[in-house]
Amino acid sequence: MVRDLRAALVGRRIDAVEVLRPDVLRVPVAEVLPALLVRQHVVGVDRRGKFILIQLDSGEHLMVHLGMTGHLLATSPDAPVAPHTHLRARLDDGSELRFDDTRRFGRVAYGSTAALEDARALPRLGLEPLTDAFSQEAFDSMMRRTTRTVKAALLDQAGVAGLGNIYIDEACFAAGIRPTRRCNRLTRAQRAGLRAAIQDVLLTAIDNRGSSVDDYRDVWNARGSNQEALQVYGRAGEACFACGTVLRRTVVAGRTTVYCPHCQR
DNA sequence: ACCTACCTGGCC
DNA sequence: GGCCAGGTAGGT
Numbered sequence: 001m002v003r004d005l006r007a008a009l010v011g012r013r014i015d016a017v018e019v020l021r022p023d024v025l026r027v028p029v030a031e032v033l034p035a036l037l038v039r040q041h042v043v044g045v046d047r048r049g050k051f052i053l054i055q056l057d058s059g060e061h062l063m064v065h066l067g068m069t070g071h072l073l074a075t076s077p078d079a080p081v082a083p084h085t086h087l088r089a090r091l092d093d094g095s096e097l098r099f100d101d102t103r104r105f106g107r108v109a110y111g112s113t114a115a116l117e118d119a120r121a122l123p124r125l126g127l128e129p130l131t132d133a134f135s136q137e138a139f140d141s142m143m144r145r146t147t148r149t150v151k152a153a154l155l156d157q158a159g160v161a162g163l164g165n166i167y168i169d170e171a172c173f174a175a176g177i178r179p180t181r182r183c184n185r186l187t188r189a190q191r192a193g194l195r196a197a198i199q200d201v202l203l204t205a206i207d208n209r210g211s212s213v214d215d216y217r218d219v220w221n222a223r224g225s226n227q228e229a230l231q232v233y234g235r236a237g238e239a240c241f242a243c244g245t246v247l248r249r250t251v252v253a254g255r256t257t258v259y260c261p262h263c264q265r
Numbered sequence: 266a267c268c269t270a271c272c273t274g275g276c277c
Numbered sequence: 278g279g280c281c282a283g284g285t286a287g288g289t
Contacts, residue, residue, distance in 0.1 A: 050284080065284085065285085066283085067283085067284055067285080068272095068283055068284055069272090069273080069274095069282085069283085084273080101272095102274070103272045103273050103274085103282085103284095104271080104273080105271070105272070105285075106284090107285090123286085146266090148267090152266080155285095157284090157285080164283050165282095165283060210283095211283075213282095213283070214283075215283090216283065233283090253266095253267080254267080254268070254269085256281080256282085
């Protein structure tokens with residue numbers, strides 16, 4: 001998403017902003033957001049975990065979290081406006097950036113990263129799994145000192161940033177580890193396998209432009225193809241691609257979890 | 266280290 | 278009507 005947003009936004013000037021649903025805005029109050037954004041240029045787009053940071057020439061950021069059902073779309077201003085569109089920004093190339101989010105679990109905020117952290121709009125996030133910070137040493141020390149299940153630990157964005165329900169189940173399958181296993185009980189080899197699997201699963205998903213299992217769409221409203229590569233997510237009751245065993249559904253850390261009882265121990 | 270609430274919509 | 282859904286915050 002961030003790579004697509006860079007292509008759509010970097011160098012653009014914001015000409016007009018309309019907040020249709022003020023309560024998706026964390027900080028500041030919605031009434032002042034248009035005045036803060038208008039006439040600024042987008043200088044970059046970054047990401048911390050699942051938080052998208054659109055950097056403006058003031059040095060501040062428009063921060064967006066998509067929640068479960070959020071979209072950021074670059075579109076023509078004339079295109080039909082999706083239901084639950086909460087924010088519209090007109091850009092100097094005649095295009096429009098829109099944020100829509102049916103369930104309103106997503107969030108928008110504006111400010112410096114320090115201000116966003118102070119306002120608790122941007123929480124403390126853990127290791128970025130596709131950077132050098134995600135070393136085996138760092139991952140091991142995190143995993144060795146918690147008794148939580150693997151599923152719960154990986155859902156916690158303060159440990160590893162950016163993993164969600166789909167990719168955790170996929171990484172556990174790729175590593176042959178049941179999501180119900182306790183972190184501190186994994187062997188060194190299992191931790192190494194899990195770390196590699198996390199990186200693999202994420203890189204594949206990015207190559208495939210995301211998992212459009214349901215309503216994920218890219219910035220140009222196109223579907224990704226990674227839903228076709230998923231091995232376990234959404235496949236409970238179906239046969240494991242590796243061994244044919246029926247995949248099992250359970251609830252771990254409050255989330256639906258699917259695994260192969262034969263391939264995953 | 267859990268557990269529930271927050272929302273809307275689709276499906277049975 | 279009840280159950281389920283890519284997530285996180287705030288409570289205990």
